[in-house]
Every structure is written in structure tokens, then in C-alpha cells.
Amino acid sequence: MAKTLQLKNKIIVFLLLILPTFLYSQSPPSITADGRQAFCTGNAIKIVTDFTITDLDDTTIDVFFIQISIGYQAGFDKLEISGNHPNINSSWSSSEGKLTLTSASSGSEMLFSDLENAVKNVVFTTSATNIESEKTFSLSVTDKNYLPATDHFYEFVSAIGITWTAAKTAAESRTYSGRQGYLATLTSKEEADFAGKQASGAGWIGGSDAGTPDVWKWVTGPEAGTIFWNGGVNGSSPNFAFWNTGEPNNFDNRGEDYVHITAPGVGVSGAWNDLTNTGDDTGDYQPKGYIVEYGIPTDPPLNIVASTSIYIPQIIVTTSATLCESGSATITATANDGIILWFNSLTGGTQLATGRTFTTPILNATTTYYATTSVNGCTTLQRTPVTVTVNQRPVITAVVNALICAGSATLRATASAGQINWYTSQTSTTPIFTGNSFTTPILNTTTTYYLEANNSNCNATTRTEITAVVDGTKPEFDVMQNTYVLCNDIGSVILETTNEQANYTYIWKKDGEIIAGNTTSNTVSAIGNYTVSAISAAGCTSEEKAIAVINSEIANITKNDFIIVDDASNNTIYVNNPNLGIGNYEFSLDDEFGIYRSLGFFENISTGIHTLYIRDALGCGTQEYQFSILAYPKFFTPNEDGDNDIWNLEGYDKNFYTVSDILIFDRFGNLMYTIDKNSEGWNGDSKNGKSPSNDYWFKATLTDINGYSVQKTGNFSLIRK
Structure with a gap:
């Protein structure tokens, strides 16, 4: 037991000795x-x-x-x-x-x-x-792409056909040097350009509007929940978005709710497009992978990356100059680094001076100089033009005076260059107006103003007069007629003025409303109450003069409008229709240019063809009506003495009648003779020879050229001596 415990202690000591070495050996460079x-x-x-x-x-x-x-x-x-x-x-x-x-x-x-x-x-x-x-x-020391501006790492992971949801899961399963991966959230143009250049094909990033149509959010990484776009193609961003042209468009409404970086060669390089979760099966819109971003704000710094930079020194501010006609000027330039050099041309040329300011020689024309900055003897940096503009003294090239009746006038002028100052006198120092068009105050008399051209403080040597002429004379004229007749069959009438005292512009009105036309005459086609007034060149307006346009028409006549009495002791014609038209009509018999009377009745008319003239008193024309007055002889003496040898209707003209049928009968009703159009009449002969003295009967049926028909019967005597 003691040996076992002693062995365990030795193992623990050994592990404690090697663990720091193991951990120490795992640290990156x-x-x-x-x-x-x-x-x-x-x-x-x-x-x-x-x-x-x-x-x-x-x-x-x-x-x-x-x-x-x-x-x-x-x-x-x-x-x-x-x-x-x-x-x-x-x-x-x-x-x-x-x-x-x-x-x-x-x-x-x-x-x-x-x-x-x-x-x-x-x-x-x-x-x-x-x-x-x-x-x-x-x-x-890593192949991950590092962006110093964000202190994040980025990589494009190739995965052909991967869905957006699968790419999101895959990205979040990746880590780098202790940093959690996620589908990239690109919140600046710099970051979007950097990540976009890494995608070798359509690559998913962490944006979506799934569940919130047309409200696009970052749904991955530390920016999850941040809205970056509202709307469709014509939407807007509250911060930053980099959609390709015409996107997002939810093509065919097929649920394009996920953002990818567009394949190289499709629209704007590195820009975004919306796709469905799966994308297309082939082509530029088939997913080729996804962009993983590593880094959140709380990550500790990594010393496995470092960055350096270069910059191009350049001119950042210049001050040009302007001269009047000629002179010397001082121009300046400021750079963000280095010593400023001045040259006389954009490339090559001669170096003229060194330093922020440069004083030119005497110049007579606009001249451009070029400033550049030099660091450590570098003379190849871009040159910036600085111009000394030499303005020629401007002149007034045109003036437009004004003529007014009263009130304000608008005067206009142009200059060869620059602006125009307006003065009340040749010597006044304060302009009352600056510009090309000046509206005067209310004027009662002719007034002159004085113009001076100014081009960048280069003034004209003299002032030019411009005048507003006040002429309050009212126009005077007359009208040719106070009343005009508009004939229904003509359609228009010309209203005219006369006795104009000058060249005027006219205003024509009908029933109080302005109508087209502004000259001395006006053609109108409707009746009404017209007025005309004149406007002088100065704008003064005359009183209105009234003109009445009334209508009338030529008489409308038919055969039924007349009653003719002939074969009487007093042959007459009478116009029995008082409504021949809207006009006032006058009448004349057989003389169109003779005396007319207001009553359409004529008597004691001789036999034969006559013409009744019916004239519109207002001049709309004259109608003609031809008629025939007939008489029937009571006897004739066909004894061949040349006197009363032939019987026929007196006043009869065969050319006036379209139908003519005159039959002669004896007292027993036997037809003795027919007088036709080719006959001069009856000479008393019949088929049985000379007819004896006796009474005979006639029957006349006639229709004249007006369609007027008459049927007459009667008797007459044949007397032989």
C-alpha cells in the first residue's frame, strides 16, 4: 500500500513538471x-x-x-x-x-x-x-485572411451546392486560435471588398429576411439582429449594404431570403444577391461555398498578425488667383507630407520654385502652374494644377430697352463675361442690382440706368446706358362697322378696324371672353356681341369698341309660296308665305337692280314670262322666281290677212313649260286640233278643211319649270269675213 502511494506521488510530481513545458510548447509564434x-x-x-x-x-x-x-x-x-x-x-x-x-x-x-x-x-x-x-x-502566420480594420480573420470555405442553413451551421462549428467562426457579417465597404475578393464563386454570408419579408438583418455573429436593409430593389439601408445592381429582387417570388456574394463576373465585383436556401442547381447562382468570419469584440488580441502601410504624399489644398488684364499673382499649395515643388507643365518641364507659395512673373493671359510634393527626393508624385486666371476687361455687348405705358419695366442686358452691375448714374458707387435682367420700381417718367460689367473684380472702363421709356398715350382707332351680318350659307364674316393712329396689338372678345386673333381684323363664324380693344407698343390699352354680329339668310322659296292671277283684267302675283327665312326680304319685278319694295304684291302684269326678285335686306343674297302670265284670246279671224290669223295662248312660251297640252274642240266635242310645243297655234284648219265660223272650246294643261301646274278651259269664236 505504501509503495502504491509512493508511486502515485511520483507520477503526480512528474506531470506537474512536464505540464508547463507542454503548455509552453503549444503557444503560437x-x-x-x-x-x-x-x-x-x-x-x-x-x-x-x-x-x-x-x-x-x-x-x-x-x-x-x-x-x-x-x-x-x-x-x-x-x-x-x-x-x-x-x-x-x-x-x-x-x-x-x-x-x-x-x-x-x-x-x-x-x-x-x-x-x-x-x-x-x-x-x-x-x-x-x-x-x-x-x-x-x-x-x-496563418492562411486566414486578416483585415486590420476589424482585427478579424476571414476565409472562403469551398462547398459546392451547400445550403444557406447548412453553411450557417458549418461556419459556427469552425474556430481559429480560440475565435468562434460564423457566416460573415460585412458592415463596411472596406470589409465587403476584402471578403468579396476571396469568394471564387457564389458564397453565403450571414444576412436574411426569412420571417420578416423585406427587412434584411444580420442573423449571425455579434451583429445578429441588426437591420441593414429595408425594402426590395428600391429600398434603403440605415447603415451599410452592398447589393448588386437590381437586387434584392426575390426573383419570381420564389422565397429568396438569404444573402450570398455574387460569383465573379456577375455585375459588380463582390456585391450581394438574394437566393433561396438552396440556390440554383448549376451556374453562377449555384452556391460554391461560404465566407467564415472569426472575431468578436471581446476576443483578446493575437500576435500572429501584424500590419504596415504605405501612402502617397499629395497636394491637399491649393489657392488659385485672378488678375485683371495683366499683373503678377501669388498662389499657394499645401501637402500632407514633404516639400512642395512648382513646375510649368503637368509632366517634365522646368522646376520654378520650392515652398508653399509661388509668385508668378507678369502675366497677360491665363496660365496654369503645377504643384507636387517631394519626400526623400521623390519627384514622380502626381502634380496638381493651380491656375492664375487673367480676365480681360468685360464690356456690355447688348442692351434691351423697355417701352411701357406705366408701372414697372423689365430691362435686359448681356456682357462679354462676368456679371452686370446696375447703377442710377454714371458716377454712383453702390449698385442697385446685379444680374442680366432688372425689374424697375414703379415709373411715371422715362428713366435711364447705367450698366457696368464686372468679371471677378475686373470692371469695364465705361458704363452703358439703358432706358425705360414711359409713354402713356392711349391707342385710338375706329371699327369699320358696328354691325355685321353672318349669312348662314357663307359661314364666316371678317370684322375690321380702321383709322389706327399707330401699330397696335388688338384684343378681340366674344360675349366677354377673349378669342383668338390680335391683328386689325378677325374672321368669326358665330353670331354674338363682340368687342375689340387696342394695345400700344408701350402697353397702354384703349377702351373697348362694340361690334354686333347678327345672322340672316337668302330666302328659301317654293312654288307654293306664290299666288298668281292671270287671264284677268288685272293680272297679279302675291307672295303669300311670310316665313321665307330668318331674314328681312324685299321684292322687285323684272329688274334685279331696280327699286325694291317691302310688300311682295305686284299687279297689272302683262302676259308673258316674268321674274320676281326676292332680296335679303341685310345682304345675304337674292332669289329669283320665274313665272308666266297667260291670257286666252276670245276670237280670231283666220282670213289670211296677216292680222289675228292664229289662235294661241297669249304669254305662252313653249320653253317655259315642261308639260304643254292644248286641245281645240268644236261645240259637239269633236277634237279639231292639238297645239303642241312645235306648233305656232291653230289657223282654223282641220282635217275636213277650213272650219266654219262658230264658237270653239279649248282645254289647256300646263306645267312650268317651277313645277307649277295649271288647267284651263274656255271658249272662243272663229270669225271668217
């Missing part, structure tokens, strides 16, 4: 790096001014990483070892901006002394023409 240096463009620069790596129980390391973590310009920037380092191999990854150092001997590790020497000789070069002004280098 510690690195330090110094370097905040000015970069001379066009040259190589070492990324550190000093570097050390130590380990309490080791003097070698298998691999070391140096990455351009901020400001990396892919395809242009590069890290490489300068000098001879036979024990170190280096490999440059342009996609990650990372230089990897390993032992030159297979199966062995690098000595700390060799690594320190190599790192001190790592140089940065770039072929970019537009170089980022700040670049940060991360030095690390």
Missing part, C-alpha cells in the same frame, strides 16, 4: 512589424521598416503570408522578394493579392532568421496609373 511610409510612385518600396518573429519553443515555421488587405488593385499591384534568399520560396496570388513564403527545401521549415531577412526585403510595385492613395499590408 508572435510577430511584430513596423512601417508607415511614403510611396514614391514609379518605384519599388519595402513594405516594412522592421520585422521580427519569435516563439518561446521554436525557431522555424512552415508557411508565412503577406497580403495587400486594403487598397489592392488586382492586375496592377504585386509583392515580391528582392535580393538573394536561397532558403525561401515565394508564390504570388494575384486573385487574393497575397504573397506566400515557404521553405526552399522540401519537407523542412523556414528558419525565423531567414524569414525575417526575406520579409524585410519584400517590396511593393504597381503598374496602375490611378493608384489608391492608401495601401495596407497584413502579415500573418
Whole structure:
């Protein structure tokens, strides 16, 4: 029993002796790096001014990483070892901006002394023409990507086809140097760019709107619950988001609730897109892995990483100058580091001066100088233009005077350059207005103002007059007629003014409303009460003059509007319809241009064809109505003495009648003769020879060109001597 107890005590003592050694041997190496240096463009620069790596129980390391973590310009920037380092191999990854150092001997590790020497000789070069002004280098004993701004580590884990939920679980199962992993939460542009460059394909990160549609939150890591986007494509961020163009769009409403970094070549590099939990089966939207972030605010610092930086000295403030016509000027420039040099051209050229200020020689034209800063003799840094502007004295190039009736006038002017100051006299010192267009106060008399052009305190040598002319004369004119007739069959009438005392602009109104037209005449097509007023060139308005437009029309007549009495002792025609139209009508018989009467009745009309003229008293036209007055002879004497040898209707014109049928009968009803259109009448002959003296009967059926029909019967005597 005593031996057993003694053995146990010896074992405990042994373990207590070796445990510190075991723990001591598990500690990682510690690195330090110094370097905040000015970069001379066009040259190589070492990324550190000093570097050390130590380990309490080791003097070698298998691999070391140096990455351009901020400001990396892919395809242009590069890290490489300068000098001879036979024990170190280096490999440059342009996609990650990372230089990897390993032992030159297979199966062995690098000595700390060799690594320190190599790192001190790592140089940065770039072929970019537009170089980022700040670049940060991360030095690390791990292949995890380190971002100094967050003090976190990041890695892209390849896992083709992995779902978002599986990626979240997998990320949270990973640790690094005691730091818990989680799907990355990218809360700044710097962090998003850094992580985005690591994804070789669509890679999940820790954002989602599952359960809260269109309210996107970080759901992993220390930022869990933080909203970073509200809405869809046209939404907004309360802090930071880096969606790709047209995202998030919940394509086809298929439940795209999870955020991934878009595959390289799809839209904006490193930007985000929304996908379903599974993503696509193939292509750019098939998940290729996920981004793991290691680090929370309470993590203790790790000495396995260090960082250095370079910056480009540059001009940050300049002061230009302006001269009038000619002279010398002093210009200035301020840099964030170094000594300021002045040159006469953007590249090459001659150095003119050194220092923050530069006084130019006498200048007659605008001239640009170029300032740059020099650190440690560097003369290749970007030059910044500083301009001395030499203004020529401006002149007034045009003025637009104003003519007004009364009140305020608007005057306008233009200058060859600069602005225009307005004065009340040639010698006043305080301008009343500055600008190209000036509205005067209320004016009662013609007033002149004085203009002076000013271009950056370079004033014109003389002032130019501009005048507001006040002319209160009211326009005078007459109207051609106070009343116009608008005939229904014409459609329009021209209203006219006359006796204008000057060139006016006119305002035409109908029933109090302004109508189109502003000249001396106006064509109107509707009756009503019109007015016209004139406006002078100065803007004075006349009194309104009234014009009435009434309507009328040519008479509308038919055969039924007339009563004709013929074969009487007093042949007459009478217009028996008082409603021939809306006009006031006058009448004339057989003389269109003769005397008209207001009553449509005419008597003692001779036999034959007559024309009744019906005229609209207001001038809308004259209608014509042709009619025939007939008489029936009581006897005829066909004795061939040339006197009354033929019987026919008196006043009969065969061309006036469309239907003409005149039959002659004896007293027994026997048809003796038919007078047709081609006949001159009856000469007393019949088929049995000469008809004896006796009474005979006639029947006349006539229709004239107006459609007026008449049927007459009667008797007459044939007398033979």
C-alpha cells in the first residue's frame, strides 16, 4: 500500500513538471512589424521598416503570408522578394493579392532568421496609373485572411451546392486560435471588398429576411439582429449594404431570403444577391461555398498578425488667383507630407520654385502652374494644377430697352463675361442690382440706368446706358362697322378696324371672353356681341369698341309660296308665305337692280314670262322666281290677212313649260286640233278643211319649270269675213 502511494506521488510530481513545458510548447509564434511610409510612385518600396518573429519553443515555421488587405488593385499591384534568399520560396496570388513564403527545401521549415531577412526585403510595385492613395499590408502566420480594420480573420470555405442553413451551421462549428467562426457579417465597404475578393464563386454570408419579408438583418455573429436593409430593389439601408445592381429582387417570388456574394463576373465585383436556401442547381447562382468570419469584440488580441502601410504624399489644398488684364499673382499649395515643388507643365518641364507659395512673373493671359510634393527626393508624385486666371476687361455687348405705358419695366442686358452691375448714374458707387435682367420700381417718367460689367473684380472702363421709356398715350382707332351680318350659307364674316393712329396689338372678345386673333381684323363664324380693344407698343390699352354680329339668310322659296292671277283684267302675283327665312326680304319685278319694295304684291302684269326678285335686306343674297302670265284670246279671224290669223295662248312660251297640252274642240266635242310645243297655234284648219265660223272650246294643261301646274278651259269664236 505504501509503495502504491509512493508511486502515485511520483507520477503526480512528474506531470506537474512536464505540464508547463507542454503548455509552453503549444503557444503560437508572435510577430511584430513596423512601417508607415511614403510611396514614391514609379518605384519599388519595402513594405516594412522592421520585422521580427519569435516563439518561446521554436525557431522555424512552415508557411508565412503577406497580403495587400486594403487598397489592392488586382492586375496592377504585386509583392515580391528582392535580393538573394536561397532558403525561401515565394508564390504570388494575384486573385487574393497575397504573397506566400515557404521553405526552399522540401519537407523542412523556414528558419525565423531567414524569414525575417526575406520579409524585410519584400517590396511593393504597381503598374496602375490611378493608384489608391492608401495601401495596407497584413502579415500573418496563418492562411486566414486578416483585415486590420476589424482585427478579424476571414476565409472562403469551398462547398459546392451547400445550403444557406447548412453553411450557417458549418461556419459556427469552425474556430481559429480560440475565435468562434460564423457566416460573415460585412458592415463596411472596406470589409465587403476584402471578403468579396476571396469568394471564387457564389458564397453565403450571414444576412436574411426569412420571417420578416423585406427587412434584411444580420442573423449571425455579434451583429445578429441588426437591420441593414429595408425594402426590395428600391429600398434603403440605415447603415451599410452592398447589393448588386437590381437586387434584392426575390426573383419570381420564389422565397429568396438569404444573402450570398455574387460569383465573379456577375455585375459588380463582390456585391450581394438574394437566393433561396438552396440556390440554383448549376451556374453562377449555384452556391460554391461560404465566407467564415472569426472575431468578436471581446476576443483578446493575437500576435500572429501584424500590419504596415504605405501612402502617397499629395497636394491637399491649393489657392488659385485672378488678375485683371495683366499683373503678377501669388498662389499657394499645401501637402500632407514633404516639400512642395512648382513646375510649368503637368509632366517634365522646368522646376520654378520650392515652398508653399509661388509668385508668378507678369502675366497677360491665363496660365496654369503645377504643384507636387517631394519626400526623400521623390519627384514622380502626381502634380496638381493651380491656375492664375487673367480676365480681360468685360464690356456690355447688348442692351434691351423697355417701352411701357406705366408701372414697372423689365430691362435686359448681356456682357462679354462676368456679371452686370446696375447703377442710377454714371458716377454712383453702390449698385442697385446685379444680374442680366432688372425689374424697375414703379415709373411715371422715362428713366435711364447705367450698366457696368464686372468679371471677378475686373470692371469695364465705361458704363452703358439703358432706358425705360414711359409713354402713356392711349391707342385710338375706329371699327369699320358696328354691325355685321353672318349669312348662314357663307359661314364666316371678317370684322375690321380702321383709322389706327399707330401699330397696335388688338384684343378681340366674344360675349366677354377673349378669342383668338390680335391683328386689325378677325374672321368669326358665330353670331354674338363682340368687342375689340387696342394695345400700344408701350402697353397702354384703349377702351373697348362694340361690334354686333347678327345672322340672316337668302330666302328659301317654293312654288307654293306664290299666288298668281292671270287671264284677268288685272293680272297679279302675291307672295303669300311670310316665313321665307330668318331674314328681312324685299321684292322687285323684272329688274334685279331696280327699286325694291317691302310688300311682295305686284299687279297689272302683262302676259308673258316674268321674274320676281326676292332680296335679303341685310345682304345675304337674292332669289329669283320665274313665272308666266297667260291670257286666252276670245276670237280670231283666220282670213289670211296677216292680222289675228292664229289662235294661241297669249304669254305662252313653249320653253317655259315642261308639260304643254292644248286641245281645240268644236261645240259637239269633236277634237279639231292639238297645239303642241312645235306648233305656232291653230289657223282654223282641220282635217275636213277650213272650219266654219262658230264658237270653239279649248282645254289647256300646263306645267312650268317651277313645277307649277295649271288647267284651263274656255271658249272662243272663229270669225271668217
